[in-house]
Amino acid sequence: MATTPTDSGSSANTGLIAAGVILVVCLFATFSMNPARAGLGLKGDESTYVAMGLSAAYDWDFTYERVDLDRFFQHYQSGPEGIFLKRGTRPSIDVDRTWPFLHLGGEPDSASERLYFGKALSYPLAAAPFIRLAGLRGFYMLHALLLATGLLAVYAFLATRSSPTSALLYALAFFGASVMPTYVVRYYSDFFIFSTVLYAYFLWLYKEVAPAAEGRWARFLRSPASDIAAAAILAVATYSKPLNLPLAAPIVLTLLWRRRWVQALKTGAVYGACLIALFAINVAITGEANYQGGDRKTFYGKFPFENAQYGFNNRGTDVTTNEFTAEDAFEEGYFLRQFARNWFYFFFGRHTGFIPFFFPGALALLLYLISPGRRQVWRLLIVAAALATQSFSMIWMAHNWAGGGGQPGNRYFLGIYPMLVFLLPPLRSMWPGLVAWVGGVAFVGHLLVNPFVASSWPWINTQYGLLRLLPIEMTMPNDLPIMLNQQRSRIPYGENPQLKLYFLDDNAWLPELGGIWVAGRARTEILIRVPVELSAITVSADSMVPNRVTIKAGRAATTIVLKPGSPVTIDVPAKGYMVELGYSYVLEVETESGIVPRLAVPGSRESRFLGAFLKIAGVPAIAVVFP
The missing domain is CATH 2.60.120 (Jelly Rolls)
Known part of the structure; x- marks a missing residue:
């Protein structure tokens, strides 16, 4: 089933048409449903992101006040179950003779009528213009745009060395024959993070495979400026989920390998500056750089400012993440055994496995490993960054490395997944795309029938089909989907x-x-x-x-x-x-x-x-x- 490349104009049109169709279909679906009901109730972090998006869209801030609670009840006829809130801090800087000489401190915010959201602001900020335009449907408008442009980016990269048919078939499988649709339909930052990593790696790597071309956009994609843009976007991904910190390393290390010292310095500096700027915005809003640190709580049933009796002090559960705690596992003496077992579950786990839930990515990795170009430095660095990121996740959160809360698949892997498509060698036929579709649907096809149900009730996903034949993740019993x-x-x-x-x-x-x-x-x-x-x-x-x-x-x-x-x-x-x-x-x-x-x-x-x-x-x- 061999295919032959066509001219670049025809290839570009194929990608644009496919992305356009996806965008139109998703937008029609968005405006044909009630977004407050379609998701079968809010899950996990959704309450926080919804409240943040509404606050940014209508109040132009990220402050939790009584008006935010009123607005939430108006949309859902219930409160923001599981919302993460924190006290603000009035920051101060102390200078002394101890390293690092400048010390950030502060006092609790004296204002009693406001709190702050305990999540990263990047995703709700990106959704805010669409929410202002279309209410809660704005989240799905953003997701539709991310999905269409992400598909176009994957297709454009693959089509440089493959026929339009082969490239489109695999690009569609990469999104559609995996667990991704269940994240497209939820108000979580994970699909947004996936998209930022995908855009960044496309901007960085398109020049590695694309032939020469004319035009402003073509020149930009083949210029050093695309590396700078990629670094800035990766800073957003890292700010949104600090686990993604290693993902910027391949760009800088590739430039260093090629002795492009100045460009490496510029790229690294932009990444660092953007990352610092994003956390500085946190400081400006809440007084603290760490949006998960400080005096932070989650609330169920009763919420601050619901009435005079319910406040931050007498409601909620403390959920502060201020420090790295992997040492506990080392001290208990079973870390290495658990670490090895977690890698087994990472590939084959019933609820989190890379192969069943991200089959097109697993196939891309296999095709890379048997391809002649597997020793290219930038490809090796991508694999190394993926391994480092996943390993760090397992060390930092030995019992919770897949995202916690019983999410479908490995939620924390969504930042790594887009990297794998750039490992693909030229697709000489339609077979890779067909295998990606067949393998992916064999494992998660029942999730795709109704991604809203699969996302809301993930414990039913593994009761049937091939997933039930896989081993249960015994290292994380309290984070399996059944816990929901x-x-x-x-x-x-x-x-x-x-x-x-x-x-x-x-x-x-x-x-x-x-x-x-x-x-x-x-x-x-x-x-x-x-x-x-x-x-x-x-x-x-x-x-x-x-x-x-x-x-x-x-x-x-x-x-x-x-x-x-x-x-x-x-x-x-x-x-x-x-x-x-x-x-x-x-x-x-x-x-x-x-x-x-x-x-x-x-x-x-x-x-x-x-x-x-x-x-x-x-x-x-x-x-x-x-x-």
Whole structure:
């Protein structure tokens, strides 16, 4: 299925038409829905970004006051659940003889009628003009523009060495055959950060592959000025998420490798100056450079300025990020083992895996590794920066390296993902694009059917299809998507030791009558958290019909044959993982048959398809005396 390149004019038209169609379709969709309802409720950081965007658009500030709360209720008929707010500080500079001689300090803001938002201002600031124009739809207008221009940039880069058809097919797959659509439809900064990195790398690398051309835009893309622009945009990405700090290094290091000393100095200086300027804006607004530091809280249920009784002091939960805390993991002695395991989950994890959720990027990396140009310095530096960024994330947030809060896929990887498309070698046929589509859809196609649902209820994404065949991320039990479904997570069960149950699918019901019903002809997985190490899990199983039940807890599976009214008790060998001051185990249960009592038992109103009734208990590996 070979393809042949066409002239540059035809290639450019193909990209413009595709981007235009995407933009028009997205804008029509934006104005055909209620943005306050389409997202099925606000998630995670969305309340903060929505409030910031509305404040910037209508008040021309990033200050939280009573008017911001009123405005939020008017849009959502509820409060900004999970909003991050902080006190302001009146900054001061002290000079003394200790390094670094200038010390930034300050006193709490004396104004009691205002607070400040505890998130980066870049994304809501970019959305503000569109919000002013179209209300909440302004967020989706911005996303539509980012999506269309991002697609155009990827296509333009690939089309310099590939046919328009091959380039467009892969460009569409890069966005559409991955988890990206679930982030396009949410009010998060992640898609904005993805776009800034994509634009920056396009500005930097287009000249590496493009033939000579005339015109102002063509000359700019092939000039040193494009490096300067890329550095400035990357500063925005780094300010928005400091984890992206290594992403600017490949630009400067490539220039140094080529002995372009002055250009390297200029590029690095612009990056540093823009980054400092962005944090200086934070200082000017809140009195602190760190938007996640200081006196910062998150609020649920009751909100500051809702009435005279509800204020910052007597409501909210402290959530301050002031320092690097990876040392805790080193001191506990299991960091290296966890670090290695996290890399395995990074590639193959059920909820966060690079291969299943970013398959076009994984394919791009594979094609790069087998290409003749894999030793080009700028490509090697891109790979090194990606590895450094992901490694830093795993060191800094050993239990939370994928974004926390149970997001679909690896949210923190969205800043790295756009880099991978620039590793692609020339596409000689349509096959790479087709494989990217088939592989991506095989893993996440069900997420793309309704990205709003997949984004809002991410715990259902991994209950079906190929994703369910992948391993559960045992190193981050309290940041799995099921945590967003509070009715089915951290369920206390039993005693001595007490277990915390996380029901990872809908094939088992919550505890009742001291046990757990598993559906008939179904397989369920229950994550178990326990404060002590277990050698086995005692399972007592019963069934209303003759049944075969297979049970596994990390070691060899055990199959038992059940007869109605004759429960069987066994000890299932258990193998778990120590993490976060406890141990995690996965209990897998599969039933062969079942019954609907309402249809088989006179007088019964039970309409569930019941397979086996289980009672479970942990067997400590070492004798423990429980209080």
